[in-house]
Amino acid sequence: MDQEKTFSEAERLSQKASSAHLTRRSFLQLGLASGTSVLLTQRQAFADIFTFFQPVQVGNPLATYPNRGWERVYRDLYRYDSSFVFLCAPNDTHNCLLRAQVKNGVAVRIAPTFGYGQATDIYGNQASHRWDPRCCQKGLALIRRFYGDRRCKYPLVRRGYLAWVNAGFPRDPKTGRPPEHYFQRGKDSWVKVDWEKAFDITAQAMQNIAETYSGPAGMERLRLQGYDEAMIEATGGAGVQTIKFRGGMPPLGATRIFAQYRLANMMALLDARVRGVDPSQARGARGWNNYSWHTDLPPGHPMVTGQQTVDWDLVAVENARLIIVWGMNWITTKMPDAHWLTEARIRGSKVVVIAANTVQPPRRLMPH
Ligand code: SF4
Known part of the structure; x- marks a missing residue:
């Protein structure tokens, strides 16, 4: 009842203001009246909202919400039509075997294959599953380069x-x-x-x-x-x-x-x-042969042995009690092989790093 009264008062002032000229006083009266009516309607809306948020006792959510069709939305996001395995090569030398998932003719996602543990050599020796997952963030993001507008597709x-x-x-x-x-x-x-x-x-x-x-x-x-x-x-x-x-x-x-x-x-x-x-x-x-020297692999190796290391050599630290990492940033530049070093450390191998000194001498902040 009060609300109706307030509405009619607001309408009367509104008509008055629009039919004649809008004085400062009538404008303020109009504002107060309409503000009050808005507050009243908002109060009801808040009451409804708080009722909605009242705790509901749910025992078994699947029984209470038997319609699980909405879950398809999430499943469809990750559904794909086919997949293929390819060798990742554009970024570096690790050559990880990756799997691309294809939807509507578009490769939509890349994942590790988890297949390294099934590989055998010509003598039948089987690789360890500990090579898996062999991948890195660059490989996972390769899809952006597949379809990137800066990809070079022709000479x-x-x-x-x-x-x-x-x-x-x-x-x-x-x-x-x-x-x-x-x-x-x-x-x-x-x-x-x-x-x-x-x-x-x-x-x-x-x-x-x-x-x-x-x-x-x-x-x-x-x-x-x-x-x-x-x-x-x-x-x-x-x-x-x-x-x-x-x-x-x-x-x-x-x-x-x-x-x-x-x-x-x-x-x-x-x-x-x-x-x-x-x-x-x-x-x-x-x-x-600048590859031996740009420190993606340890340059100390060709310096000493005259022979370049390849990525697979890094697994050898599994059997080492002392690991000398000379001139390379293993964790950063050998991502899929970083776990061999980490696991060796967990087993107690000692790691010695020989690297360029990047510590700067203290600088004078103020001229003397
Ligand atoms: S380390 Fe990354 S970029 Fe390099 S081959 Fe493997 S997935 Fe590709």
């Missing part, structure tokens, strides 16, 4: 480089240097080409380099470019020796770790053709 050639190729590889006849305007790395744009064109460009460029720097004339060009005499002598007059091969992490994965180096060796075929030498005299190109 691209720098515009200036392509112009240099199309112009027939012009070079300074004395030094062999190409004109600089063709080589504006970092400033240039990219041109999409098909694979045939990309292979053609690569083959032609290798042949041109080999021809330019082979023989006494080629060695003289290197000299005029300022190369150290020992480096020039080391080429033996084979222009292919000035070509350096080094893959990014994917081509250096353990399953293909020597692919780039094999390709470097195959340049002996080109050398034999360019210099016309006997195959026994032909030289390959240079394979650059």
Whole structure:
């Protein structure tokens, strides 16, 4: 009843205000009246809400809420049509076997395979399930790179480089240097080409380099470019020796770790053709082994043994009582193998780390 009265009072003031001019006094009266009515209706709503929140005694929730159809929403979120196993390689050298789950033709999720424990070698030795789960956050997030708009899906050639190729590889006849305007790395744009064109460009460029720097004339060009005499002598007059091969992490994965180096060796075929030498005299190109040194794996190993370690070697710490981690950040850069180190520590193995000193000397905050 009070509420009705308040409403009619508010309406009367409202009509008064709109039919005549709205005075400051009538405006305040209108505000107070409508505010009171809002408060009254809100009070009822709050009362209803608090009733709703009254504790309800539920014995067996599944009996009280027999309709469990809503659970399908969650199951559908994770439902997939098919899956496939693939080797993770774009990120690093661990080459984890991962499983992608596909829904509506789209790979929606990546997970570890949990299949390492089933693997056997040619002698029938079975791997331990302790290799599982072999994966890391980068592998789990790989799906974003599958479909990322920055994924490179076709060959691209720098515009200036392509112009240099199309112009027939012009070079300074004395030094062999190409004109600089063709080589504006970092400033240039990219041109999409098909694979045939990309292979053609690569083959032609290798042949041109080999021809330019082979023989006494080629060695003289290197000299005029300022190369150290020992480096020039080391080429033996084979222009292919000035070509350096080094893959990014994917081509250096353990399953293909020597692919780039094999390709470097195959340049002996080109050398034999360019210099016309006997195959026994032909030289390959240079394979650059920076992988041993960039501390993803312990550089101390090739320093001491002359041989590069591979990721699988890290499991050996299982049997070690003293582990020397020399120049590598195992936990950070060898994610799927980090557990071997952690487990060894749990068993009491001693860990010695030899690393660059990153402690900065105290700095003066105020000038003296
Ligand atoms: S460690 Fe991660 S990024 Fe590297 S291969 Fe395994 S899942 Fe892929």
